[in-house]
Amino acid sequence: MSLSELEGVILGIVSTRQPCTAYAVRSRFEQSPTWGWSSSKGAIYPAISRLIGRAVLESRPAEKGRRKSEMLFLTTKGEGELQVWVSSIREEMGGAPVDPIRTRVNYLAALPIGERQAFLDQCEEAAIAALKRATGTVPDPDAQNRWTLHATALGVQMQIEAKLRWLRIVRELALDQGGLIFPEKMPQEPS
Amino acid sequence: MSLSELEGVILGIVSTRQPCTAYAVRSRFEQSPTWGWSSSKGAIYPAISRLIGRAVLESRPAEKGRRKSEMLFLTTKGEGELQVWVSSIREEMGGAPVDPIRTRVNYLAALPIGERQAFLDQCEEAAIAALKRATGTVPDPDAQNRWTLHATALGVQMQIEAKLRWLRIVRELALDQGGLIFPEKMPQEPS
DNA sequence: GGCTCCATGTAAGGAGTTACATGATTCA
DNA sequence: TGAATCATGTAACTCCTTACATGGAGCC
Numbered sequence A, B: 001m002s003l004s005e006l007e008g009v010i011l012g013i014v015s016t017r018q019p020c021t022a023y024a025v026r027s028r029f030e031q032s033p034t035w036g037w038s039s040s041k042g043a044i045y046p047a048i049s050r051l052i053g054r055a056v057l058e059s060r061p062a063e064k065g066r067r068k069s070e071m072l073f074l075t076t077k078g079e080g081e082l083q084v085w086v087s088s089i090r091e092e093m094g095g096a097p098v099d100p101i102r103t104r105v106n107y108l109a110a111l112p113i114g115e116r117q118a119f120l121d122q123c124e125e126a127a128i129a130a131l132k133r134a135t136g137t138v139p140d141p142d143a144q145n146r147w148t149l150h151a152t153a154l155g156v157q158m159q160i161e162a163k164l165r166w167l168r169i170v171r172e173l174a175l176d177q178g179g180l181i182f183p184e185k186m187p188q189e190p191s
Numbered sequence C: 001g002g003c004t005c006c007a008t009g010t011a012a013g014g015a016g017t018t019a020c021a022t023g024a025t026t027c028a
Numbered sequence D: 001t002g003a004a005t006c007a008t009g010t011a012a013c014t015c016c017t018t019a020c021a022t023g024g025a026g027c028c
Helices: A005-017 A022-030 A041-053 A076-087 A100-106 A113-136 A146-177 B005-017 B022-030 B041-053 B076-087 B100-106 B113-136 B146-180
Strands: A057-061 A070-074 B057-061 B070-074
Touching: A005 A022, A005 A041, A005 A057, A005 A070, A005 A076, A005 B100, A022 A041, A022 A070, A041 A057, A070 A076, A076 B113, A100 A113, A100 A146, A100 B005, A100 B076, A100 B146, A113 A146, A113 B076, A146 B100, A146 B146, B005 B022, B005 B041, B005 B057, B005 B070, B005 B076, B022 B041, B022 B070, B041 B057, B070 B076, B100 B113, B100 B146, B113 B146
Parallel strands: none
Antiparallel strands: A057 A070, B057 B070
């Protein structure tokens, strides 16, 4: 069986930071600027156990004066499976991923007209805050191959910028529909 | 308890298409141009049952000469909960959602240098195909409030275009790192 | 001494995936 | 008459969420 997204990312994290603890892997998820990673212990620790069971990760007790902890390494098999996972681009991955704000805008007509601008304000605030966080993040100094981290951070930034440009267009559309321009064409809410 | 993303979208779909069958709801998910919606029967049908149990959806047998089927409607409570769900913008939603291609680019350094350009070719192809599909989709003629559908479709399109611009930058970065410009600075793979 | 961070788990319950299962209608 | 579409579900399994649970190390 092939790796899930979560398992693939765990292998990726270990590959750029090994040797590292399960705790450190989880910290990476917690610090992710991206919407959609869970980072709950109940997901990460069992996933790592599965990967050890598949012999793609190996754990050895820490040597030096470190605290009681298990250090994780990729096995040779793990290096191979990581490469396979990274290469596994499927056609549908080219599309836009689910975005909770876009999803909600799809049903914006369900909101009373008077609340739509406030809703869009909130979306824009959230996006602006996220953009600030994204441009402010320093790449992990412990990681090797930092150019990929920079590439990814740039990707996050460009996606948020595109979202902001789009939100401003949506505002225009909502104003037109909100009756300010064509009051007689107000769409009836399903309610 | 508040609605999950899946449950919220189901309410949204029913609100713009009611009365409609569970089958029709599921078809919407299947036709979604977006990466991340599952559309499996084992997810949708139980979710609709839950929503009926919560009295936000109501099902009535179809009247007219239609096939044996149950028509879904939003209850008054459902209309309220849909509005609450649409309005529920949280800070972290402003960020970029998880994108499987971006995720993989993060660990692109795990691939042998010779395979990286081919990988990026695949990503670009997938994105171009997705963009073609996204610009080609006709908005659902049965839906009310089609301006929101247009807004959402535009959002999908703009996100994919941003992804394409980004992929071209990543290609440049990968070339630099691939040794064509600074051969002596090739990063060592973790392998 | 108490707070924060490092470090690792488990248990119950809920939700999703995959595969199995059924049957009517429409159209070529 | 067969294929596609409409239509609805369930069962086993896996996985994730939330909450609980524990304990050492470093620091003020």
